[in-house]
Structure formats: C-alpha cells, structure tokens
Amino acid sequence: MPQLQRLRFDHAPELLRFEQENRAYFAASVPDRGDHYFAHFDARHRDLMAEQAAGLHFFHVLVGGSGEVLGRVNLVDVEDGSAELGYRIAEEAAGRGLATAAVREVCALAAAEYGLTTLRAVTTLDNPGSRAVLARTGFAAAGEIELDGRQGLSFVRDLRDAHVGADPAPGVIR
Structure with missing residues (x-):
C-alpha cells in the first residue's frame, strides 16, 4: 500500500530513478525539467532539502511497498498561509x-501541520487527468492562463472548509 512521506535526503536515488523513467511521460503533459535538472540532481536535491528545512516548501513522495517512488506531491512558494500545489x-x-488520494492527504497536512489556508494549482487544458484530480479534491477553477505556451487553467482551494481532513488514514494511500 503506497505511503505519502515527507521528502528526505535518502529518497534521492529513488526520486532520480522516478524522474528519469517517467521523463517522456511527464513531458507529454507538463513542461520538461530539462537536461540540467538531471545532470545536477544531487546538488538540486540538497538545495531543495535546505529550502524545505527553512519552511519555504513542503515536498512529499508517494512510496510503494518496495521503496520505489510512485509519485510526488509538493507545496511550493509557501507564504502568507498559501502555497502552490504540484x-x-x-x-x-x-x-x-x-x-487523488495523495492530493487529499497533502491538503489535510497543509491545513493541520503546515498552517496553510489556501492552495493554488495550475494545469494545461490538454491534461484532463490533472483537472479531474483537482476537481475531486475541492479545487475550483480560478481563471485561464498560459503555461509554457500552452493554454491552461489556474485553480484555488480554500483549506478552511470542513472536508480537508476527510482521509480516514493519514500516511496510507488506499
């Protein structure tokens, strides 16, 4: 059963594998990270861990039963009770x-653990799966945007509503 975990230093090798193995898949729906990201992954990971320790971001990985990274859910640009979800x-x-389960859990963590009241997210129009996840997890469309030359939508989620902590088993994704 996959588990959502706060990103740690020891996740680096599995996280890099996850990003490399899924690079083409991700690039079909979100902007590619570029070769520099992979060439300097270790330094970038150290920098991100320092930024997380400073409270600027909250990074999470979805870890499978064999320790493999199956996903990531991040809250970035934390400021004034708000952050952007990716x-x-x-x-x-x-x-x-x-x-959907991981985003629900991160919404609950954002409210209960990180003291956030609002989350923002963006996705391209040609990514219906992402739009569906956002809709199922309480995000509302907030406007049209352009994301790396592609049409998209911005979304917002008020974490003060009663459904934020609805997941009955935090830490475990069913």
Whole structure:
C-alpha cells in the first residue's frame, strides 16, 4: 500500500530513478525539467532539502511497498498561509486514484501541520487527468492562463472548509 512521506535526503536515488523513467511521460503533459535538472540532481536535491528545512516548501513522495517512488506531491512558494500545489504520478501507477488520494492527504497536512489556508494549482487544458484530480479534491477553477505556451487553467482551494481532513488514514494511500 503506497505511503505519502515527507521528502528526505535518502529518497534521492529513488526520486532520480522516478524522474528519469517517467521523463517522456511527464513531458507529454507538463513542461520538461530539462537536461540540467538531471545532470545536477544531487546538488538540486540538497538545495531543495535546505529550502524545505527553512519552511519555504513542503515536498512529499508517494512510496510503494518496495521503496520505489510512485509519485510526488509538493507545496511550493509557501507564504502568507498559501502555497502552490504540484504533483506527478509515475506512468506505471497512473489511473489507480493515487494522485487523488495523495492530493487529499497533502491538503489535510497543509491545513493541520503546515498552517496553510489556501492552495493554488495550475494545469494545461490538454491534461484532463490533472483537472479531474483537482476537481475531486475541492479545487475550483480560478481563471485561464498560459503555461509554457500552452493554454491552461489556474485553480484555488480554500483549506478552511470542513472536508480537508476527510482521509480516514493519514500516511496510507488506499
């Protein structure tokens, strides 16, 4: 049963594998991270861990039973009770409801653990799966945007509503 975990230093090798194995899959629906990301992954991971320790971001990985990273769900640019949500699920794990469950859990963590009141998210119009996840997890469309030259939508989620902590088993994705 996959588990949502706060990103740690020891996740680095599995996280890099996840990103490399799914690079083409992700690039079909979100902007590619570029070669620099992979060439300097270790330094970038150290920097992100330092930023997380400073409270600027909250990074999470979805870890399978064998320790493999199946996804990531991040809260970035934390400021004034707000953050931007980003997530990606491995191609092999897509379509099983993992993104929806992980986003629900991160919404609950954002409210209860991180003290956030609002989350923002963006997705392209040609990514119906991501739009569906956002709709199922209480995000409302907030406007049209352009994301790396592609048409998209911005979304917002008020974490003060009663359904934020509805997941009955935090830490475990069913």
